[in-house]
Amino acid sequence: MSRKFSTVAAGRWLITALVAGFFALPIAYLVSVSFKTKDDTLSGGFLPSTITFDNWPHAFNSVPLVTFIANSVASSVLAGILTLAITLPAVYATLRLGVGGKWLPQVALSSYMAPPVVALIPLFYLLKQIGLINSVAGLVLVYGCINVPVAFWLLTPFLRRVPIDIEHAAALDGAGPLRILWSIVLPLVLPGIVATLIIVVILAYNEFLLASTFAFGDATRTLTVGISLFQGDRLVNFGQMAAASLTGIAPVYLIALFMQRHLVSGLAHGGVK
Amino acid sequence: MTLALERFDVDGLGERRLSAVRRLVAAGGRGLWLAPIVAALAVTTLYPTVFLIALSLSKSSLGSPFRAFVGLDQFGRVLTDPVFLAAIGRSIVYGFVGSALQLVAGFAIALLFSSLITGGRLLVSLVLLPLMTPPVMVGVAWKLILAPAGGLLNGWLLAAGIIEAPISFLGTGGWAWLSIGLADFWQWTPFIVILCFAALTTLPDGVIEASVIDGANARQRLIHIILPALAAPLASIFVLKLIIAFKLFDLVYVLTFGGPGFDTTNAGFAIWKHGLQEFDVAQAAAETLIYAVVIGLVTLPVVKLHAALERWDT
Numbered sequence: 027m028s029r030k031f032s033t034v035a036a037g038r039w040l041i042t043a044l045v046a047g048f049f050a051l052p053i054a055y056l057v058s059v060s061f062k063t064k065d066d067t068l069s070g071g072f073l074p075s076t077i078t079f080d081n082w083p084h085a086f087n088s089v090p091l092v093t094f095i096a097n098s099v100a101s102s103v104l105a106g107i108l109t110l111a112i113t114l115p116a117v118y119a120t121l122r123l124g125v126g127g128k129w130l131p132q133v134a135l136s137s138y139m140a141p142p143v144v145a146l147i148p149l150f151y152l153l154k155q156i157g158l159i160n161s162v163a164g165l166v167l168v169y170g171c172i173n174v175p176v177a178f179w180l181l182t183p184f185l186r187r188v189p190i191d192i193e194h195a196a197a198l199d200g201a202g203p204l205r206i207l208w209s210i211v212l213p214l215v216l217p218g219i220v221a222t223l224i225i226v227v228i229l230a231y232n233e234f235l236l237a238s239t240f241a242f243g244d245a246t247r248t249l250t251v252g253i254s255l256f257q258g259d260r261l262v263n264f265g266q267m268a269a270a271s272l273t274g275i276a277p278v279y280l281i282a283l284f285m286q287r288h289l290v291s292g293l294a295h296g297g298v299k
Numbered sequence: 300m301t302l303a304l305e306r307f308d309v310d311g312l313g314e315r316r317l318s319a320v321r322r323l324v325a326a327g328g329r330g331l332w333l334a335p336i337v338a339a340l341a342v343t344t345l346y347p348t349v350f351l352i353a354l355s356l357s358k359s360s361l362g363s364p365f366r367a368f369v370g371l372d373q374f375g376r377v378l379t380d381p382v383f384l385a386a387i388g389r390s391i392v393y394g395f396v397g398s399a400l401q402l403v404a405g406f407a408i409a410l411l412f413s414s415l416i417t418g419g420r421l422l423v424s425l426v427l428l429p430l431m432t433p434p435v436m437v438g439v440a441w442k443l444i445l446a447p448a449g450g451l452l453n454g455w456l457l458a459a460g461i462i463e464a465p466i467s468f469l470g471t472g473g474w475a476w477l478s479i480g481l482a483d484f485w486q487w488t489p490f491i492v493i494l495c496f497a498a499l500t501t502l503p504d505g506v507i508e509a510s511v512i513d514g515a516n517a518r519q520r521l522i523h524i525i526l527p528a529l530a531a532p533l534a535s536i537f538v539l540k541l542i543i544a545f546k547l548f549d550l551v552y553v554l555t556f557g558g559p560g561f562d563t564t565n566a567g568f569a570i571w572k573h574g575l576q577e578f579d580v581a582q583a584a585a586e587t588l589i590y591a592v593v594i595g596l597v598t599l600p601v602v603k604l605h606a607a608l609e610r611w612d613t
Contacts, residue, residue, distance in 0.1 A: 045408055049426055052440035055451055059443055070454025112335040119332035126333055137344040141546040143567045144587050145343055147574050148350035171339040232433035234549045250435040271436040278431045286424040294497030
């Protein structure tokens with residue numbers, strides 16, 4: 027019995043190791059390739075045969091990576107704040123002030139269903155019309171609006187769990203809804219707000235299709251679009267491509283590392299009510 | 300505001316009128332809370348829809364839209380274009396097959412993680428990383444692994460003597476779709492793992508213990524207890540993954556650019572190519588509307604099934 031038990035446990039750990047290996051492989055290989063020489067990238071081995079550090083500075087020199095990173099960070103963080111500023115009052119009003127009722131969550135959901143390619147051409151003309159095409163401000167506006175359904179959906183369960191008695195008590199003390207939201211509800215749902223903010227910021231940071239169409243100059247491009255250049259018109263160099271990609275992934279992984287608890291709970295609560 | 304109104308409050312009639320006014324003001328005030336979200340949804344959904352309808356009915360190019368009214372010509376052209384219809388077909392098949400495989404694998408991995416005595420939560424945090432990786436970088440990483448010259452997979456297969464010459468995974472029809480599917484699987488299965496893991500933790504411990512005492516084996520427990528209890532959340536997760544799969548673009552762009560030929564051109568990529576590469580925005584608009592309708596039609600039964608499961612669940 028105990029023998030059978032230990033075989034089962036060992037099998038479980040073996041499969042777990044294989045699963046973990048599969049999910050770690052691409053990133054591990056990216057790290058390895060970023061230290062390979064140009065000839066070595068054609069050898070097909072996992073580890074570099076000789077280690078070179080040249081790819082990293084070259085990646086930064088062949089495209090303006092620093093500008094791309096700055097554009098990505100600025101557009102995604104500002105857009106995340108905009109998304110929350112738009113969504114938080116709406117979720118609160120739907121749950122507590124009796125407006126928005128059933129239609130708002132449904133409209134938000136169906137608007138999430140549409141693929142982003144639907145908004146691509148119309149928003150291109152809109153940004154051109156208001157003079158924000160090829161600008162970081164334009165991206166902030168677009169991302170700020172386009173991630174609203176996701177934020178709506180993630181925030182709702184967090185706000186719903188706030189005990190309504192506390193809000194009633196505050197209302198009896200004469201606090202208006204805006205004040206109740208700001209000084210009572212907000213501190214209580216801060217973990218949920220942080221999780222939602224991180225998720226919408228990462229969605230904006232990772233976005234490619236809209237960014238490639240709305241911000242196309244070297245001064246306005248975001249990192250995902252910049253990375254895609256490594257294999258278009260500019261020279262394909264696997265080592266530099268890996269180094270640049272890792273540079274772009276690093277900020278997201280740092281956030282994931284420090285905020286993993288928030289992130290997992292935010293995703294889990296939103297996904298399975 | 301209230302003060303100014305109260306000054307008119309002199310008789311009973313005024314009182315009644317006033318409370319009506321006050322209610323209206325209050326309703327207007329509450330409506331203001333929704334003004335930003337309504338504006339945002341109008342910009343991202345309503346305006347694009349109206350714009351696309353207008354665009355699809357007119358003769359247009361990227362530089363000068365709305366040059367002449369052409370009626371439904373564009374729709375006729377799109378609906379008789381075998382290349383685009385095939386692209387829609389690819390999107391739909393890919394969405395259902397890919398999402399189903401990822402749901403099964405993700406659920407299995409979540410079961411595995413939750414059965415481990417220690418480390419389950421740590422592993423859930425680990426699989427968070429693929430999910431957070433920008434899709435463009437996911438594409439780059441898998442491109443390096445799958446490359447014919449110097450790719451890791453070809454290197455391994457050659458070294459193990461399984462193949463004699465490198466395979467061009469991204470340059471051969473069937474392999475190219477498998478490659479996109481593999482990269483997509485790597486990125487999105489973790490999402491399903493996280494959601495399934497959370498759903499599994501909502502199961503009351505007592506239920507599973509009772510079944511163990513009753514002598515149910517692992518398979519019976521899964522089929523008769525865990526799966527029925529989680530049917531509704533699993534259906535939600537499937538719908539969500541389906542919606543995400545219909546948005547597939549970045550991996551196609553980075554890994555295959557729709558090729559070889561049109562082999563991996565899905566609807567999203569075809570629309571982008573017509574509109575932004577060939578500048579035929581009117582045709583792209585008609586294609587977008589048709590694709591949106593098709594997505595709605597194929598998702599509806601799944602959503603209905605989900606609603607039914609939810610009713611059955613409660």
